[in-house]
Amino acid sequence: MHAFTQSFIETHDVRLSVDSQGTGPLVLFLHGFPETSYAWRHQLAAVSNAGFHAVAPDLRGFGRSDCPAQTERYTTLDIIGDIVGIVDALGEQNAVVVGNDWGATIAWQAALLRPDRFRAVAALGVPMMDRAPITPSRLFPLTDEAWFYTHYFAEPGQAEGELERDIATTLRKIYFWASGDAGPRGEITPNPFGLVARDGGLLDALPEPASLPAWLDACDFDVFVKAFEVSGFRGGLNYYRNLDRNWALQSAFSGLLVQTPALYLAGEYDTGLAIPGMHDIIRAMPKLVPNLRDSQIIARAGHWLQQEAPDRVNAALIAFLRDL
Incomplete structure (x- = not known):
């Protein structure tokens, strides 16, 4: 059983479901794809016990939160507006923002743009990156035989049709393959998790695991x-x-530059670290984040870091929070 409380918060234009636990300085936890606020269940308990008010929303489009119909209402700025609204609704002046996967991207941008509302940032998996010289649609691979998964996801209806056909199979495959349970990954081209065959789907290239990952009951x-x-x-x-x-x-x-205090954690077997050049981006991160307090690679863990290695994530996160 988990002791967090579930409730709803009305922000500027959406109603968001939030899980919360504890009292004290506010810490917001932002999940990734395909996850929900429940991905932070281990952190809500540990961080609240350490003396903080731990809050994890279902981001817009996920879980019990509103899912606006218009595609254009899901920009990073829209999501930052949502979490500013959460801080306001809770009667706080600011918060520490923590994110994994998409949540990490949003957390970095929130700290970059609104350091008055987000006094520190902790990111899991996704490092702070400079703006690319060209649009992502031109940056990622696209051939007659295969396309990068972001191109595949961009086709309205196509990915939904595949992923929603059998939701349990979809999540079981993605959770296993992106986790440390799938084993080591080198810097490999093409990235097998990233490329989707034109005549198939994302799930076709992923193995059917014999069981759930060890970290997920x-x-x-x-x-x-x-x-x-x-x-x-x-x-x-x-x-x-x-x-x-x-x-x-x-x-x-x-x-x-991200001027707030920052923490970066990544799993050794994270699929993102297999993208060529990603380790160079991580090493160069202090140029964009001059107050980066700590950067750790957690052995044998993968992309779902806060669920796979909760004790190690909690220890690093609580030490960072107490040092602020």
């Missing part, structure tokens, strides 16, 4: 399955459908 897995049975995948896919729009909007903030 059947009851917790069922929580995720039921959440996506309600929401579907369209809301989460709309984040990817705004990659080029996010890139265009970021031109207004070119040259800004």
Whole structure:
């Protein structure tokens, strides 16, 4: 049993479901795709016990939160507006923001643009990256035989049709393959997790695991399955459908640095670290994040870091929070 409380918060234009636990300085936890606030169940308990108010929303388009119909309402700025609204609704002046996967991208941008509201940032998996010289749609591979998964996700209806056909199978395959249970990954081209055959789907290239990953029991897995049975995948896919729009909007903030205190954690077997050049980006991160307090690679863990290695993540996170 988990002791967090579930409630709803009305932000500027959406109603968001939030899980919360504890009292004290506010810490916001932002999940990734395909996850929900439940991905932070281990952190809500540990961080609240350490003397903080731990809050994890279902981001717009996920779980029990509103899922706007318009694709263009899922830009990074929309999501930052949502979490500013959460801080306001809770009567706080600021918060520490923590994110994994898409949540990490949003957390970095929130700290970059609104350091008055987000006084520190902790990111899992995704490092802070400079704006690319070209749009993501031109940057990622696209051939007659295969396309990068972001191109596949960008086609309205196509990915939804595959991912929603059997939600339990979809989540079981993705959770296993992106986790440390799938084993070591080198810097490999093409990245097998990233490329989708034109005549197939994302799941076709992923193995059918014999069982759930060791870090995810059947009851917790069922929580995720039921959440996506309600929401579907369209809301989460709309984040990817705004990659080029996010890139265009970021031109207004070119040259800004993340000045707040920061923590970066990544799993040794994270699929993202297999992308060529990613380790160089991580090493160069202090140029963009001059107050990066700590950067750790956690052995044998993968992309779902806070679920796979909760004790190690909690220890690093609580030490960072107490040092602020």
